[in-house]
Amino acid sequence: MQADIVVVGAGHAGVEAALACARLNKKTILVNLYEDKIATMPCNPSIGGPAKGIVVREIDALGGEMGKAADATALQMKLLNSSRGPGVWALRAQSDKIEYSNYMKNVVNNQKNLTLKVGEVADILIDKNNKVTGVLLTDETKITCQAVILTTGTYLSSLIYRGSEKYQAGPNDEKTATRLSESFKKLNINYFRFKTGTPPRVKANSVDLSKAILEPGTDMQLAFSFSTTKPLPFAKQLPCYLLHSTPETKKIIEANLTKSAMYSGQIDATGPRYCPSFEDKIVRFNQKETHQIFLEPEAKALDTFYVQGFSTSMPIDVQEKMLKSLPGFENVIVDKWAYAIEYDCIDPQQLSLSLEMRQVPNLFTAGQINGTSGYEEAAGQGLIAGINAVRKLNVQNPFILKRSESYIGVMIDDIVTKGVIEPYRLLTSRAENRLTLRNDNAEVRLKQYGYELGLVSQQEYDKYLVFKKQIDEAIEELKNVRFSPKSDLALELDQLGQAHLSQGLSGYEILKQPQVDINVLVKYLDKLQNLSNNQLQNILINIRFEGYIKKENETIERFNKLEAKQIPNDVDYSKVENIAIEAKQILERIRPTSIGQASRITGVNPADIQMLLFHLKKKYNTV
Template sequence: MNYDVIIIGGGHAGVEAALSSARMGNKTLMISMLAENVGATSCNPAIGGLAKGHLVRELDALGGEMGLITDAAGIQFRILNQTKGPAVRGSRAQIDMDRYRVIARNKILNTPNLDLVQEMADSLIIENNEVKGVKTNLLNEYGAKRVIITSGTFLKGVIHIGEIQQEGGRFGEQTSIGLSNSLKECGFEIGRLKTGTCARIDSSSIDFSVMEEQGGDEVPSPFSFRTNRKEFRETKKQIPCFIAYTNQNTHDIIESNFYRAPLFTGQIEGTGPRYCPSIEDKVNRFRDKDRHHLFIEPQTMDNTECYINGMSTSLPPEVQQQMIHSVNGMENAKIVRYGYAIEYDFVDPRELRHSLETKKIKGLYLAGQINGTTGYEEAAAQGLMAGINASLSLQGKEPLVLRRDEAYIGVLIDDLVTKGTKEPYRMFTSRAEYRLLLREESADTRLSHYGHELGLISDEFYESVKLKDKQIKEGALLLEETKFTPNKEFIALLESMGEVPIKDISTAQQLVARKSFDVDKMIKIVPELDKYDDYIKEEILVEGKYARYIDKQSEEIERMKKYLKVSIPEDFDFRQVSGLSKEIVEKLEAFNPPTLQAAMQISGITPAAIEILHIYIRMASKRNK
């Protein structure tokens, strides 16, 4: 009954926390109500997306499991924003929900050092502000040196379907009241959030012939760097999704029932996700829109049941029937499960250190939706980091804290613990200041050395990452050193490719930086690069295209590292700094940070504000000399 690490909850955060802890040599226990629901995808049957795909790639590079499970359970793979720059592209996969869950559960059940008990954590055992274990609903007590809570939407969860309210952490599952009360007794700041899901439809009752078919990429790309790319592309079977649309009739049905919508009647108090609103919220907020996209997504390879992405709702069942039947192609749709909203407790993430350990209780870590995030990917990333840092703590080592310039995971955690959140937090590429350096395809070369040092990445895979990094650097250097003169032969070659001639001596790097240059054109001017694999050539092209911007961002990062250590004079007058907003000045005066590093940790203080402060501190220093 005694363990090194206990994980409460078996969702995506819990799975990554438990596996990383056990693989780092800890005797680990997962407490979850139902073994068959470990790794369940409670909402949409998909992994990844814009910025979320980056998180999956990063946790894979560190030794996490989500990417591997997605590759095994995926039924359609697409790169979003394919026509845009590589920094904002995002991998997304439709998954077989049943298979994903089975693979995740089996990983948990077959991992050495890892036990699973099907109970409900009821309270924490705390002594002298240090966690000692967990009590369950069966009155069992499990001792532990470290505890990680990954409770998802189960803390005092309340489900809303029209006027109906019922306790539940997920449809058909119990809510957790005792654990929430235990956290409140510890003095944590508890808030309330809301999320929701849509109805599920019997696929055989849908007329797909009147909808737009949306297939996967012709050449699918795996999520995990550890998946055999060639074998994956040759064997992976994909099935299509479909696009439908709401119409004016749909909107009229919804609007005429606003008075029964829990979102508008005051029945729901928690704040919902801004960027994933319910259909009633969309109809209310965007009255100028005469239709909204609906993505009809299969939940399994057999496609017996579909998820209506874009129609999340908590309207009453009979209203859901009417609005679904109003959509072209779903006139005879049979609803297998109605949509619902769920409210749940979360802990203000400013209660946490960057390691995800709580400030109030030593040895207690929080990960996932309990920290105010939304999405499987954000949860999994936090779970992995909590598992890693709990393990490092047991070894007497410093925590692994990823910087904003080295990982989206670093951006995610830094945003949460320094700024907090009042609505479900979702990752976007726009949140990352250094996104050119944080491309999906570079996650392994950026982060795998950490995973290898932790023992979560094999020697064999790490050697392949080092080889990839070496080849990309060789190729980038070749582009930089290869020069061309504007002679007749080279101008003719450029014109044959539809390229504008050069007038001065130019490097291959300058040429590939052109928007019109692709891999084929790069190989024509530098044929030596053709010896590399296709994905290596693609990365060499990207490095060449963005070399100037990447160098600029790298210089900015080094500059930031230096001046974050700069001291702020005790008598410094923040009101004399031109360019700082009134809100930022008030926060700086309230906290009176001793260094620029400390100022950066204050919620709402931007990198631009830090730059301005640094300039004024230097000016003040010169005046005082």
């Protein structure tokens, strides 16, 4: 078999990578362990959340598929953190995990230039220069290609743990890839073990929901994708539920802690800090008697709840006691028991910012193999890896998103520059420029990139230009139209208690007042009418936070000056004088592409950066 690019693994990273390659006219083969398990949700059946939801919007703006799939298969849509600052607003969809996978399977099967091949990759083939030439499957099938993208998720030499039970399997007892990790040794790729876990699934009709708190979605027209014209109506949304564990739950954990696979010493791998097992919560937050737990529907075709926040590696008998200690779970019936899973992943500091392995040309990696966690983080990396694999074959410069223009850029810079010591999760706190990296402005930030890359069609880009023009015209109208204290708008705002106009003000000035709802102004201004929720949010935020945004843009400009100071590829760090030996070794290992990236490396101090700048000016006269 022959292809331009082979993508290994059809999870969320693999699907985005393969679609990007195929849509950019490269013959692509997507190798997966199963024919029907495409972009599955072995853990939480949801898309989005804080920071993650913005990543999905960015994927969509760049021409990816995740946002469209999430909109088409949502059971519930929610705007999170709407009572807080706009920098942390984010969409979250409770997804139908069956329909989501079916949607992606259909897209993959109907994509031109893309072929799905069922099999297990056993080896990465290279030439005498260590450059990728293909892959070898366990059935001895050889696929020749010019580039390979590894998106293996948690399937690499994975082990399932539940109490004292331990066996080789992938998520949900699926197959695991046992031979691919061996090829890493041949290629001198450093790798290690991480672990994650998942909670039990229970029969919904066995839970007394009268003892839980209803958690409905948001009654707004919400969508991840710019192309979604009919968002999920509020009336058709399915509810989630909130409850709390009990002091009895805590006692059961404490009495059986040594039976947990994690606390018995069976698992040495590092787990996720921001999605800990329930027993880990009890140990780390021992002063708390109860913890939040959410019940989330998994699919319309299933009568099951995902018990969010109740991940555990306890044996089944202890899990049963834990579950029955929860309010309303006295007669619970379990559909699937919880487990922990341990798997191989690589050290991402071996990658360039394009997600190409530095020591193995044309080998790219994306998703949990890079030490990240989450469907959204995986999809974002997969899209970038796919784009850059194509650009490498086309002899084009890599596509690198800056930290200042996307959460995807923040994530990739974090894992490549700083490395990972635990499964990496995107958080809003990781971004310095949260006010400019918002949910509402993903198109404004990235749509042009998607168009220029060739992943956004002319028709969609033209639609975006109209979208942007409508925003600009509405802002201009707000500046020019004034309202007197006796105007209908002024009287309505006063009656609603949102504002009291003692003098004539423009719509722009009125919107600067923090209590004013932009929706009240819509009927008084022609250019605001028929705008989408994202357009109205964009207008409101840009007006209300104008001063803060200006300051942040000034900071970004200074930051970008450091990023613009490129470091030549052939720098010999051993010859840079007056910097610490440790700094020389770290810089040599990571080989940053800019002074900005070098300054963010753990172990490299400001004094080292100054000496590096001096060396570059002296030797290259470029900085």
